[in-house]
Amino acid sequence: MKNYKADFHIHTVLSPCGSLDMSPVNIIQAAKKKHINIIGITDHNATQHTQVAKKIGDREGVFVMCGCEVCTKEDIHCLAFFEKPDEITAFQAYIDKYLPPIPNDPDKFGYQVIVDEDEEIVDELPYYLLSGIDQSMDEVQAEVKSLNGIFIPAHIDRPTFSVTSQLGFVPLDLKPDAFEISKFCSFQKILKLYPYISSYRITQDSDAHFIDDVGCVCNVLELEELSFKSIREYLCTKND
Amino acid sequence: MKVSELIEKLQYNVFSKADTDKEITAGYASDLLSDVMGNSSEGNIWVTMQTHKNVVAVAALKELSAVIFTNSNVPSEESIEAANEENVLLLGTSKGTFEVCGEIYNLLESK
Numbered sequence: 077m078k079n080y081k082a083d084f085h086i087h088t089v090l091s092p093c094g095s096l097d098m099s100p101v102n103i104i105q106a107a108k109k110k111h112i113n114i115i116g117i118t119d120h121n122a123t124q125h126t127q128v129a130k131k132i133g134d135r136e137g138v139f140v141m142c143g144c145e146v147c148t149k150e151d152i153h154c155l156a157f158f159e160k161p162d163e164i165t166a167f168q169a170y171i172d173k174y175l176p177p178i179p180n181d182p183d184k185f186g187y188q189v190i191v192d193e194d195e196e197i198v199d200e201l202p203y204y205l206l207s208g209i210d211q212s213m214d215e216v217q218a219e220v221k222s223l224n225g226i227f228i229p230a231h232i233d234r235p236t237f238s239v240t241s242q243l244g245f246v247p248l249d250l251k252p253d254a255f256e257i258s259k260f261c262s263f264q265k266i267l268k269l270y271p272y273i274s275s276y277r278i279t280q281d282s283d284a285h286f287i288d289d290v291g292c293v294c295n296v297l298e299l300e301e302l303s304f305k306s307i308r309e310y311l312c313t314k315n316d
Numbered sequence: 317m318k319v320s321e322l323i324e325k326l327q328y329n330v331f332s333k334a335d336t337d338k339e340i341t342a343g344y345a346s347d348l349l350s351d352v353m354g355n356s357s358e359g360n361i362w363v364t365m366q367t368h369k370n371v372v373a374v375a376a377l378k379e380l381s382a383v384i385f386t387n388s389n390v391p392s393e394e395s396i397e398a399a400n401e402e403n404v405l406l407l408g409t410s411k412g413t414f415e416v417c418g419e420i421y422n423l424l425e426s427k
Contacts, residue, residue: 150368212368235350243370244349 084116085281092186100129110291116141120205148213153230159304174209233261254311259293331406332399338381376402
């Protein structure tokens with residue numbers, strides 16, 4: 077067994093609110109500098125940067141979890157991760173089907189650009205990515221599970237865009253793989269509020285939108301090997 | 317004013333089997349359940365687009381007189397079942413939240 081540091085929640089420049097220097101290559105370098113071994117690439121309703129990040133990560137020795145931060149019909153943010161490229165593609169098609177076609181206004185909301193390994197802009201996504209898709213949290217969870225993915229309600233302590241802000245409390249029948257809290261919260265605090273989630277793994281991630289925030293909080297995972305499967309096993313077991 | 321009178325006057329759809337004899341103290345409009353938990357009062361009629369099952373739990377906890385779903389939003393079977401068990405009245409309309417608040421406000425003020 078070996079210890080690995082993980083920050084599962086990082087935005088790239090593709091998110092309209094992501095800083096322009098959040099290119100996949102810069103994020104990987106920042107993670108390396110901070111000795112973060114595992115990073116989650118989680119743009120709002122978008123997975124288009126995951127494969128280039130994975131490629132750079134493989135070369136640089138940073139394990140990339142490919143996913144996104146979905147915004148549900150209730151305006152709840154949830155992290156979803158997938159192992160295989162075809163699962164990612166299928167999940168992106170599902171999001172695109174239900175994302176409202178509201179054009180993005182880069183002057184107001186920020187750019188939604190896709191860049192390559194050399195940080196050249198190769199594409200721009202037309203529709204505003206922070207919209208809630210026309211699917212409930214339960215429906216999104218079912219879709220993630222049907223594609224063999226990992227489902228984690230994001231920053232559940234936050235007063236906006238969280239399961240608790242939108243639905244008042246964590247629904248008793250919600251069965252995700254894990255829960256995430258923000259850097260502003262503590263494990264003790266969240267368990268005091270919602271003791272019934274103590275049987276779940278709770279991660280704490282940076283939700284970085286700026287390069288200096290990458291890895292500002294992280295999780296230490298004890299793993300047999302560095303793989304999607306072993307990370308899933310870690311996430312699906314209870315906090316120590 | 318009782319909820320039954322409001323239903324009769326404004327012709328809202330009724331989704332759950334619950335007591336319509338409750339007195340409406342005032343209205344509260346919000347789609348954030350955390351906000352409703354903090355700021356609504358007993359007997360309020362709650363105007364919302366949110367249809368998750370937690371709505372029923374919050375309405376029961378706060379002893380609200382009814383919940384009305386706007387913009388043609390319809391509660392799930394699960395929500396209706398929970399509402400029947402908890403004696404929470406779920407109503408619905410195709411009208412938007414602004415219009416619904418206006419008509420309920422006028423009705424309550426005219427009393």
